[in-house]
Amino acid sequence: MSTPKVLFGFHAVGVRLKTAPQSIVEIYFEPTRRDARMRQFVEKVNEAGVRLIEADGMRLAKLAGSHGHQGVAARVHELAQVTSLDELLEQLEAANLDKPVAEREQPLILVLDGVTDPHNLGACLRVADGAGVHAVIAPKDHAAGINATVAKVASGAAETVPYFMVTNLARTLNELKERNIWIIGTSDVAPRTLYQTDFKGPVALVLGAEGDGMRALTAKTCDELVSIPMRGAVESLNVSVASGVCLYEALRQRSV
Ligand SMILES: C[S@@+](CC[C@H](N)C(=O)[O-])C[C@H]1O[C@@H](n2cnc3c(N)ncnc32)[C@H](O)[C@@H]1O
Numbered sequence: 001m002s003t004p005k006v007l008f009g010f011h012a013v014g015v016r017l018k019t020a021p022q023s024i025v026e027i028y029f030e031p032t033r034r035d036a037r038m039r040q041f042v043e044k045v046n047e048a049g050v051r052l053i054e055a056d057g058m059r060l061a062k063l064a065g066s067h068g069h070q071g072v073a074a075r076v077h078e079l080a081q082v083t084s085l086d087e088l089l090e091q092l093e094a095a096n097l098d099k100p101v102a103e104r105e106q107p108l109i110l111v112l113d114g115v116t117d118p119h120n121l122g123a124c125l126r127v128a129d130g131a132g133v134h135a136v137i138a139p140k141d142h143a144a145g146i147n148a149t150v151a152k153v154a155s156g157a158a159e160t161v162p163y164f165m166v167t168n169l170a171r172t173l174n175e176l177k178e179r180n181i182w183i184i185g186t187s188d189v190a191p192r193t194l195y196q197t198d199f200k201g202p203v204a205l206v207l208g209a210e211g212d213g214m215r216a217l218t219a220k221t222c223d224e225l226v227s228i229p230m231r232g233a234v235e236s237l238n239v240s241v242a243s244g245v246c247l248y249e250a251l252r253q254r255s256v
Contacts, residue, residue, distance in 0.1 A: 007151050008064035008073040010041060015156025016076055021048040023077045028055040028063060030071035038071060065148050085164045085172070088135055089179060107181055107202040108250060110136045113169060113218045114209030115239055118144045122153025123240030124207070129157035131247035136161055137204075139169040173221045176204050185214055185222030186246060188236040194226040199250035207239050207246075 004025050007013050016024060027045050029038065031054045045052050060069045082088045089107065096104040110133045115121050121144040128136050143165060144150060151158040166172045173183050184197060185206040199205075206222055208214035213236075219225065228237060228245050237245070 004075040004077055006063055006065070006073055006148050007076055008060070008066065008069040008148055009152040009155075010037060010070050010072055011155035012151045012158070013072050013074045014041065014044075015159055016074065017044060017048055017050065019156075019159065020079055021050055023079055024048075024050045025075040025077065026051040026053055027072070027074045028053045028060055030055060030057055030060060032056075033071040041072065064152075066152070068149075068152060079159065081162055085135060085137065085166070088162060092134065093179075106200065106254070107179075107204075108133050108199075108247075108254075109176070109181065109204040110243060110247065111169070111173070111183075111204050111206040112136060112138045112143060112239070112243075113206060113214045114139065114142045114212070115207070116142065116144050117210055118147060118149040119153050120144075120210060120238065120240050121146075122150040122155075122158070124243045125150070125154040125157040125161050125163065127240060127244040127247055128161050129154075131244075131251045133161060133247065136163045137169070137172060138163070138165050140165040140167050142209075169215075170217045170221045173204065173206070173218070177223070182224075183222045184246075185219055185225045186227070186242060187213060187219065187225050188227055188230060190225035190227040192224065192226050193229055194246055194249050195229075197224060197226050199253045203250060205243075205246050205250065207243055210239055 007016055027050055060073050061067050063073045092107055110128045112124060125136060146158050146163055177183060181202040181204050183204050183206060206214060206218060228242055
């Protein structure tokens with residue numbers, strides 16, 4: 001088994017407890033918190049037969065590397081996941097092989113070009129999980145990796161959505177194109193809006209960094225660029241909010 005890592009917060013630990021209790025080494029909790037949420041949580045841990053250890057706030061903060069632990073942290077083993085984007089796409093293609101076209105599950109991928117804030121990455125993973133995204137891709141050299149803060153903000157989605165960090169993002173986008181995946185980039189200055197584009201087929205949606213947006217090469221590699229209409233004074237949305245707006249438009253189109 002892998003070296004254990006730490007999850008913290010009710011959501012992140014709760015999702016792991018629900019989906020893979022066998023992967024939890026032990027759960028730490030603050031016994032001085034006696035509210036209903038903590039009582040229910042402790043009950044669930046006991047039902048699952050997971051080892052429960054009392055810890056004060058300082059120990060939890062040290063374990064979590066953050067004060068946002070809500071009185072709960074867990075040491076867990078990594079879950080076995082698909083190890084590469086290719087493997088994931090091949091699994092999807094194989095699952096679609098015998099299905100009529102109308103019933104095929106079309107890949108939906110979120111690409112984050114340089115999102116470095118762990119809170120933004122966590123929020124993007126959370127909305128990606130909600131919208132049924134198959135994988136999130138980011139460049140290795142300029143993006144946040146999955147850490148305890150990301151896992152906490154993602155509320156369990158860091159466990160459910162595969163996150164691949166790639167060496168050369170433009171090359172990966174070209175490889176997606178070779179698999180007939182349509183690359184839709186987002187920019188607040190694109191003349192066409194997301195409501196004028198088709199998200200029904202295999203799609204990779206590309207969002208840019210908090211400050212500078214997508215890099216020039218990334219934007220050039222996209223098949224098309226779309227904007228989210230902005231009616232007020234601010235020029236752009238937070239990247240996780242923009243991800244949510246675009247992904248739920250994709251989900252809406254795919255659901256009709
Ligand atoms: C805070 S914005 C960056 C703004 C930056 N000035 C730019 O040139 O894109 C972060 C990312 O969220 C997405 N985004 C935010 N607002 C958007 C909008 N109105 N239309 C399209 N994408 C938007 C884009 O992917 C953008 O790169």
